[in-house]
Amino acid sequence: MVDVDKYHGTGNDFVVVDAAEEVPDRRAFAADLCDRTDGIEPPENGTGTRGADGVLFLSLEPTYSPPRVVMTLVQPDGSVAAMCGNGARVTARWAADRTGSDEVMIDTLSGTRSATLDRETGEVTVDMGRPTFDPPDVPVRSEEPFVEREVEGVVVTAVNTGVPHAVAFVESVDEVDVESVAPPVRHAEVFPEGANVTFASERADGGYDQRTFERGVEGETRSCGTGAVAVAAVANRLGRVETDEPVVVSPPGGDLAVSVTGSGSTLRGPVVHEFEGSSTPAGPRRLDRVAGDDD
Numbered sequence: 001m002v003d004v005d006k007y008h009g010t011g012n013d014f015v016v017v018d019a020a021e022e023v024p025d026r027r028a029f030a031a032d033l034c035d036r037t038d039g040i041e042p043p044e045n046g047t048g049t050r051g052a053d054g055v056l057f058l059s060l061e062p063t064y065s066p067p068r069v070v071m072t073l074v075q076p077d078g079s080v081a082a083m084c085g086n087g088a089r090v091t092a093r094w095a096a097d098r099t100g101s102d103e104v105m106i107d108t109l110s111g112t113r114s115a116t117l118d119r120e121t122g123e124v125t126v127d128m129g130r131p132t133f134d135p136p137d138v139p140v141r142s143e144e145p146f147v148e149r150e151v152e153g154v155v156v157t158a159v160n161t162g163v164p165h166a167v168a169f170v171e172s173v174d175e176v177d178v179e180s181v182a183p184p185v186r187h188a189e190v191f192p193e194g195a196n197v198t199f200a201s202e203r204a205d206g207g208y209d210q211r212t213f214e215r216g217v218e219g220e221t222r223s224c225g226t227g228a229v230a231v232a233a234v235a236n237r238l239g240r241v242e243t244d245e246p247v248v249v250s251p252p253g254g255d256l257a258v259s260v261t262g263s264g265s266t267l268r269g270p271v272v273h274e275f276e277g278s279s280t281p282a283g284p285r286r287l288d289r290v291a292g293d294d295d
Contacts (some may be wrong), residue, residue: 001278009086011253012224015052019059027078030055034076048274060118075216083110083162085225085267089124093271110162125268131161131233138164141190152184157234164195165230170215173201173211178220182213199225207248222253232258
């Protein structure tokens, strides 16, 4: 049996596995557990959602100060994401729960990121690095930064916030048929590695509503941390918000606070532990024990 935990960050939910656990086929394991119809489900006396947006395999090195965690996110389609903002926040909470440290260093394929847990609020702030519009780094097939250009009928700006995003500002995200509009953009030839597709609309209070179709999940998620940072980064690039101005970005799962500075960006929001239990490496079944934040 493999011990697992289930967390979510503003609705972006992950199964968390200690990398020391023996999982012979991580891709198959992730595809099985993440399935929204037949995947992992809470114990009968627990709460939470069935399936997940990915599996985080975490290798904790507690002897460092602050503790370090190597984060590997395997997505439902078996791919490995270079970075995940909400996944990094979940990783920080998982490590903090095991070490008692409120500060954690997270090693990702996009670089090392620092994170801090506020135990009073339950919120985690993670350093998201510097967003880049440089075409080779997004990547996007363009000689110049790909800003407000039409792709498959959608006007987008290409930015990398750990992973590539095509960001479109629209009148109302609620009026976008994400499941039909986003896939052609996500697979467009101009994005050689594909792209997450993020839609944003400005609210009267100065914040932004957000919806994101995630590459690797191949569908819309309740929240996307790299997408929230992408919204703020593109808004800054287009002169919609000032540098260093905190921005509240609101995906369907809740509010995220984003700051884009001259040298980087940060993402802050809540993390919830849904339940814990065990599953076979061959596939998910109902977990045999539960303990979550509400217990």
